[in-house]
Amino acid sequence: MSGMKKKANHLAVFKKRTKNDDNAELSEIIIISARKSGNLNLSSRGLFMVPDRVWNINDLTEEEVRNLHFELDYVHENEKWWDQEPLKILDLSYNSLKTIEPQIENLSELTTLYLHNNLLEELPAEMGNLKKLNILNLSNNKLENLPHEFYKLNELHELNLKNNSIKELDPAVGDFIMLTNLDLSYNNLIELPIGMGYLVRLLSLDLSHNMLRELPPDLTNMRALQKLNASYNQLEMLPPLGELRKVETVILHSNKLTTFPDMSGCTLLRILHLADNNITEIDMSCLEGVGQLKTLTLGNNQIEIIPEEIIKLVYLEIFDLSHNKLTLIPKYIGLMPNLKQFVIDGNDIKNVRTDIIRCGTARILKHIRQDIKSTNMDVKEYVVSDASTNIYPDRYTMQSTKLLSLAGQNLTELPQEVLTNACKADVGTVDLSRNNLSALPGELSIIERIADLKLTSNQLTHIPEWIGEKYKYLQILDLSKNLLQSLPSNLGLLKYLQELNISFNRFKEIPDSVYDINSLEILIANDNLITDIDVSALQKLQKLATLNLANNNIGFVSPELGTLKNLRNLSLSGNCFKQPRQAILAKSTEEILAYLRNRIPQ
Structure with missing residues (x-):
């Protein structure tokens, strides 16, 4: 059963649930185990409220104190149940929690907190006092706002806010200077604050499925960024992204871009997704120095011509131009040595028969390369061998x-x-x-x-x-x-x-x-x-x-x-x-x- 997808347990929605029911979920056995390991897992318990003792789980009850004095001299070394680890990992995911009590600030040693897949509508200001928190997952809740104190969590490395209803972020988001992964996808963001540029350690940023019309210009200060996903937004234009020297994947499909984004200088870029926009031209000056590109998708745009300079992309393996306004497949496409997928369907191609296009990349390239050989085509100083694959760059x-x-x-x-x-x-x-x-x-x-x-x-x-x-x-x-x-x-x-x-x-x-x-x-x-x-x-x-x-x-x-x-x-x-x-x-x-x-x- 471990391979099956975990489902949220919103039992509290469907049957009357009492505070005693919630408290009963935290048994003595679970408490003792959590004290030993510093890890408390209450995921998928149908909780409507967090059991009271969670907030003071390391405090001994009066009975435990009495037992402690009684057993002190008689217990085996390995059975000292009063030896404790402070709570560092707390998993409350997949429940029906609507609020988190202010007492959460008592868990001052907490480094990891999972609250995803609940019904949270707000967060307590006291959460900002969890100064050691490294990982926080709040995805799949009903949050619309974040309290100002939330931005005091400046030790966060990973923050997941996916699938909420957040409309805006405070510029104080720039105080999360230790963040390496930030997921803001599936929210209601219309704009991003300028402070985003201070997240200089960020490796992955997911902004997909929002309503963003532009990205802040200081986004390019994220010099460590390796993956940027801003798909499914309303982006009409972008700042030059060339300062993102370490970015390897940029996903910008399903927006309203009319011009090719300026990626010149992104020397490590491997994957660029631009499908489902309104781009009219492949501007090769925007890919200056992007010599490592392997995947370029431009399906469902308004492109009419494949530029000859495309042969500069010698590493390109996947090139998707489906459903554009192309009428010709130029012969120099046959000079691209590593091309494995050339998707061209949905265009009104005049110079290659439809049945050849329908057979896929290998058949298209074979047809074009045969045409190159038969016409002794000379594209600048390129040399094409008899096998049509041994191509030396000029x-x-x-x-x-x-x-x-x-x-x-x-x-x-x-x-x-x-x-x-x-x-x-x-x-x-x-x-x-x-x-x-x-x-x-x-x-x-x-x-x-x-x-x-x-x-x-x-x-x-x-x-x-x-x-x-x-x-x-x-x-x-x-x-x-x-x-x-x-x-x-x-x-x-x-x-x-x-x-x-x-x-x-x-x-x-x-x-x-x-x-x-x-x-x-x-x-x-x-x-x-x-x-x-x-x-x-x-x-x-x-x-x-x-x-x-x-x-x-x-x-x-x-x-x-x-x-x-x-x-x-x-x-x-x-x-x-x-x-x-x-x-x-x-x-x-x-x-x-x-x-x-x-x-x-x-």
Whole structure:
């Protein structure tokens, strides 16, 4: 039954429910369990009111005090029921609660509070005194307003207000400076306050299904934002979003946009949904520098022409232009190397037969590429092989995208002319993944301003020393899925390197030169043959925040690993050590590190 969807238990609506009924739900057994664990679960109990003792659950009754004196000398060490944890997690979800009593402020140690799927119409001002609250779920209630004191919860990391009736937010929402996830979807918001821009730690923002006509311009201050959903609103225009450097997904479908949103500068953008708007043109200047885009949906708009510059989007896999005003599928669509879904139905296409379109992407691309070959089409300096798939980008494209992509070409060597053009274009990203390279040619070193080098899924057995000497601006190096056992000795010269991925290779240890990269923040080394964790060496990497050593041959985890307090993501599963146990590894990184620190001999 655990796989079935949980349903709200609104029993109080359908039968007469007394205060005594609600109080009876909090039995002595539940109280004792909550005191031991700091976790009280009263979800789906049909509660109309919160049982009185919840607010003072750690206070001993007179009878308990008497029993305490009586049993003190006779109880086994493991049965000390009076040893308590303050309540930290309270789950009151899926009930019929209409109000929350002011006494909630008594639960001063509360870090997690679940109140979703109730009938709440208002919140007590005293809730603002829960200074340690990290996670608060108020979704699926009937809230229209939030008390001003609510905005004092400045330790909140996750706030879910989905599916209420909230009409406005106070500018004090900007005081939630620790927020990483904010869900305001399915409300009645007409506008957002300027203070939203102070939420600089926000990773995910869901504004969908409201009545917003515009987004505040300081939204672009959310430099950490990875996902923005503002679909199903009334948006007519947007501020330039190029400052959202880390955004990967932007969902803007079902609005009233007439112009293509300016995403230029969003270098990590992978997914952009713009369907169901009134956009008349694909303005490629709005996608300047968006070289990583994989999904672009523009169905149900007013677009008449596919611009030739679309071929700059070399990573594009899904391109939806259904139900627009297109009459031609241009031949340069056949030059897009990674296109897997090209949705064009619902247009009045003149140059490709309907039966071909009906057969889908593969048939459309085959038809167009045959047409390209038969007419010897020359689109600028693009070169199309006999297989119509081995496509080298030209200098014109690389100049615009700052990207050299030769991914998935089954190459054993690199074309000199392309490398020369890439050097002249001053590219910053080079993607040579999914080829058959057994060594890196020295000619690659002429592209000296590379910031991101992708070499995953090749046949590399060694990496040349010149990488450390030539690539002084390198920030990301992906060497995963090769045959490597060692790395160059001079990696310490890479003063800007933030991310190193050496997963799925043949390393028996983390190479010594890795510990010389002072700027390293992410080290991914899973699925190798590594046997030991050199904690003293790792301590040199003071900026290291992510360490993945999963699926290796590590037989022992030193408790001193717990002293690496800067780690935010630690993965150790799939190794052969017995401690920590799997139950510990399933917890958060912070809890794993605390566990290890507690095992350090005093």
